[in-house]
Amino acid sequence: MNGAEIIIRSLVDQGVEVIFGYPGGAVLPIYDAIFGQNKLRHILVRHEQGAVHAAEGYARSTGKVGAVLVTSGPGATNAVTGLTDALMDSIPIVCITGQVATHLIGNDAFQEADTTGITRPCTKHNYLVKSADDVARVVHEAFYVARSGRPGPVVIDMPKDVQLAKGDYVGPETVAHRTYQPRIQGEPSAIERAVKLIAGAKRPIFYTGGGVINAGPEASARLIEFARMTGVPVTNTLMGLGAFPGSDPQFVGMLGMHGTYEANKAMHDCDVMVCLGARFDDRITGRLDAFSPNSQKIHVDIDPSSINKNVSVDVPIIGDVGAVLGDMIEIWKRDGLKTDSQALKAWWGTIDEWRSIKCLSYDQDETTIKPQYAIERLYDLTKDRETFITTEVGQHQMWAAQFYKFETPNHWMTSGGLGTMGYGMPAAIGVQLAHPDALVVDIAGEASILMCIQELSTAAQYNLPIKVFVLNNEYMGMVRQWQELLHGGRYSESYSEALPDFVKLAEAFGVKGLRAERPDQVDGLIEEMVNTDGPVLADVRVDKVENCFPMIPSGSAHDDMILGPVDRAKREVTDAGKALV
Amino acid sequence: MTDVEKCSRRHTIAALVDNESGVLARVIGLFSGRGYNIESLTVAETNPSEKVSRITIVTSGTPMVIEQIKAQLGRLVPVHKVGDLTIEGPHVERELALIKVAGTGEPRVESLRIADIFRARVVDSTNDSFVFELTGASSKLDAFVDLMKPLGLVDVSRTGIVAISRGAESL
Numbered sequence: 001m002n003g004a005e006i007i008i009r010s011l012v013d014q015g016v017e018v019i020f021g022y023p024g025g026a027v028l029p030i031y032d033a034i035f036g037q038n039k040l041r042h043i044l045v046r047h048e049q050g051a052v053h054a055a056e057g058y059a060r061s062t063g064k065v066g067a068v069l070v071t072s073g074p075g076a077t078n079a080v081t082g083l084t085d086a087l088m089d090s091i092p093i094v095c096i097t098g099q100v101a102t103h104l105i106g107n108d109a110f111q112e113a114d115t116t117g118i119t120r121p122c123t124k125h126n127y128l129v130k131s132a133d134d135v136a137r138v139v140h141e142a143f144y145v146a147r148s149g150r151p152g153p154v155v156i157d158m159p160k161d162v163q164l165a166k167g168d169y170v171g172p173e174t175v176a177h178r179t180y181q182p183r184i185q186g187e188p189s190a191i192e193r194a195v196k197l198i199a200g201a202k203r204p205i206f207y208t209g210g211g212v213i214n215a216g217p218e219a220s221a222r223l224i225e226f227a228r229m230t231g232v233p234v235t236n237t238l239m240g241l242g243a244f245p246g247s248d249p250q251f252v253g254m255l256g257m258h259g260t261y262e263a264n265k266a267m268h269d270c271d272v273m274v275c276l277g278a279r280f281d282d283r284i285t286g287r288l289d290a291f292s293p294n295s296q297k298i299h300v301d302i303d304p305s306s307i308n309k310n311v312s313v314d315v316p317i318i319g320d321v322g323a324v325l326g327d328m329i330e331i332w333k334r335d336g337l338k339t340d341s342q343a344l345k346a347w348w349g350t351i352d353e354w355r356s357i358k359c360l361s362y363d364q365d366e367t368t369i370k371p372q373y374a375i376e377r378l379y380d381l382t383k384d385r386e387t388f389i390t391t392e393v394g395q396h397q398m399w400a401a402q403f404y405k406f407e408t409p410n411h412w413m414t415s416g417g418l419g420t421m422g423y424g425m426p427a428a429i430g431v432q433l434a435h436p437d438a439l440v441v442d443i444a445g446e447a448s449i450l451m452c453i454q455e456l457s458t459a460a461q462y463n464l465p466i467k468v469f470v471l472n473n474e475y476m477g478m479v480r481q482w483q484e485l486l487h488g489g490r491y492s493e494s495y496s497e498a499l500p501d502f503v504k505l506a507e508a509f510g511v512k513g514l515r516a517e518r519p520d521q522v523d524g525l526i527e528e529m530v531n532t533d534g535p536v537l538a539d540v541r542v543d544k545v546e547n548c549f550p551m552i553p554s555g556s557a558h559d560d561m562i563l564g565p566v567d568r569a570k571r572e573v574t575d576a577g578k579a580l581v
Numbered sequence: 582m583t584d585v586e587k588c589s590r591r592h593t594i595a596a597l598v599d600n601e602s603g604v605l606a607r608v609i610g611l612f613s614g615r616g617y618n619i620e621s622l623t624v625a626e627t628n629p630s631e632k633v634s635r636i637t638i639v640t641s642g643t644p645m646v647i648e649q650i651k652a653q654l655g656r657l658v659p660v661h662k663v664g665d666l667t668i669e670g671p672h673v674e675r676e677l678a679l680i681k682v683a684g685t686g687e688p689r690v691e692s693l694r695i696a697d698i699f700r701a702r703v704v705d706s707t708n709d710s711f712v713f714e715l716t717g718a719s720s721k722l723d724a725f726v727d728l729m730k731p732l733g734l735v736d737v738s739r740t741g742i743v744a745i746s747r748g749a750e751s752l
């Protein structure tokens with residue numbers, strides 16, 4: 001076999017069924033090897049950023065490693081945004097990049113880029129393969145690294161001469177990384193301490209993140225079991241939605257900058273915080289020195305560097321969150337533990353008071369579609385099917401997180417850490433390929449969707465019935481909102497002066513286009529959209545100046561949120577707050 | 582001085598890493614990308630049969646930052662082990678310098694006299710220059726360099742600190 005054939009064989013032996021890619025000179029031998037086989041399906045995207053996002057959607061909705069193939073130089077640099085996105089959100093990806101022949105490396109050859117140099121800070125690990133005999137080992141090792149511990153993207157840079165040289169194949173079973181062995185089992189004594197703390201808590205909360213999703217459906221099942229046993233309220237981060245059923249009364253909603261009033265208040269006032277697979281990032285904590293001042297904090301994370309990074313905790317536990325939850329449940333049962341039911345009743349009473357504020361309410365009139373309403377209708381009309389939701393980035397993303405309720409993990413894909421506009425449609429393509437019979441909807445903004453609009457062509461080519469649900473407010477709404485709140489309403493460059501006719505645009509791509517302009521058209525549009533066999537792009541004209549609330553303005557504390565337009569009038573954001581992103 | 586500077590402390594950290602291409606760039610990129618400072622860094626292969634190198638880094642930061650540095654280093658795929666010599670018990674730190682001093686007459690003689698006091702060795706000599714080799718704690722090297730300045734100091738090359746723990750234990 002030559003290096004290119006070894007790559008394909010290794011991918012197949014790793015269980016890869018679909019690879020997202022785009023050809024070019026430096027990967028022609030690999031494309032030749034793809035041509036001669038039918039075990040690995042290649043999906044031709046229209047831009048390498050789309051290839052990585054599609055692989056992310058595929059990975060996040062299946063729990064498998066996503067695979068990508070791009071050429072050298074511009075192919076690799078175009079993939080960088082996707083790789084960074086996958087790194088920030090801990091998504092397992094293996095991305096193979098072509099490289100100029102070994103003897104040309106460093107000569108500024110045509111389409112040469114220092115791919116391992118460029119991708120070093122935006123991958124979990126990367127390789128430059130110098131011999132065909134190393135190819136199989138490197139590919140297997142890359143899959144191991146991508147999926148083990150805290151998952152992430154791995155790049156394999158393949159010079160063209162290595163693709164053409166003959167080499168020996170070795171199977172996946174022969175490969176284990178010599179030293180990279182992340183810890184799975186948590187420290188037993190720390191887990192014991194944590195469980196005691198939970199049992200003694202009067203105002204506990206489970207704050208869970210993307211780590212629970214990454215730990216597999218088993219971890220979510222254990223979270224639900226442990227929450228039931230203890231009666232503790234649960235909040236999820238943006239990345240963690242779906243780990244706990246969104247419609248469950250024990251769920252207090254998403255937390256953070258646009259989280260619910262009750263979730264953020266509960267975080268602020270709790271006495272024991274159990275952080276499971278989340279990382280105390282700035283969108284979650286708000287002002288750090290005012291973050292949950294009176295709680296003892298337990299933090300379970302597979303990545304030791306997440307512990308004590310932003311917030312120092314009392315009981316750190318390094319391990320797989322599913323495994324640790326399993327141990328916690330066992331100890332709870334073994335010792336016949338119970339939470340203080342009196343105290344929990346009072347705690348729930350307080351939470352219910354916060355809930356009664358109904359922080360997500362909005363006013364829907366008869367003339368203008370409120371974006372929240374559109375998403376609520378989408379939820380109501382699709383919740384009984386197997387539905388996957390992806391999003392772009394902006395207000396629509398936050399409204400989707402607030403108003404679409406996820407009952408199971410792996411059904412919600414959004415760009416959290418990097419906040420990448422353009423993520424949603426390619427991600428939806430990846431999800432749809434993994435789940436051909438499911439409904440896959442990208443909840444989009446009219447600005448974001450234009451960032452990877454070319455992928456509509458991919459959806460058309462493979463007749464992937466994705467639904468792009470554009471909440472068109474003609475503004476980069478989230479930017480406009482910040483300008484309104486922080487910059488005196490000076491709407492610098494946030495209005496889209498020239499938007500395409502999205503219906504015609506869809507049609508030009510060979511995709512069905514739909515439009516709704518009045519509230520009474522929303523249901524009909526959604527029905528038609530979900531009942532169309534092929535891909536659809538729906539242009540939903542929504543209120544242009546609706547803001548997303550509640551909101552913890554940057555630099556403010558959890559108990560200091562803006563609830564809505566009336567509340568807002570009383571607020572001033574400090575200069576220190578303005579300096580934060 | 583800010584509070585952060587006040588509780589900032591110097592640490593000597595040792596890491597065992599696979600001696601593969603890019604590993605040093607990864608470590609350095611981690612420090613620059615996350616805004617940690619490097620006072621000195623030395624690296625060389627220490628176990629050729631297993632292709633393992635040892636990196637010694639001197640850095641400074643608050644306890645929380647130092648913990649982060651160690652955790653961030655530890656999660657790099659080619660890093661096997663990370664130790665903090667500063668907190669893990671007594672250890673020995675050494676640095677080597679080559680120092681070139683040019684001159685003739687009295688200053689030249691004086692430089693040789695001082696070298697003798699510092700136990701620096703002459704490793705090269707011409708009619709009008711010496712190269713001294715000096716090993717020791719960094720402060721000793723600093724002191725020697727300072728004394729050479731008025732005597733015709735031309736060039737200094739220093740290795741940065743290497744360190745190892747005292748006693749029978751390995752890293």
Ligand SMILES: Cc1ncc(C[n+]2csc(CCOP(=O)(O)OP(=O)(O)O)c2C)c(N)n1
Binds near residue numbers: 394397473478
């Ligand atoms: C690639 C990229 N560039 C810029 C931004 C900054 N940004 C965040 S939200 C946003 C506006 C998004 O507008 P739209 O897609 O219409 O969504 P809306 O907020 O209106 O719902 C911008 C420009 C980003 N997140 N990603």
Ligand SMILES: [Mg+2]
Binds near residue numbers: 473474
């Ligand atoms: Mg918009």
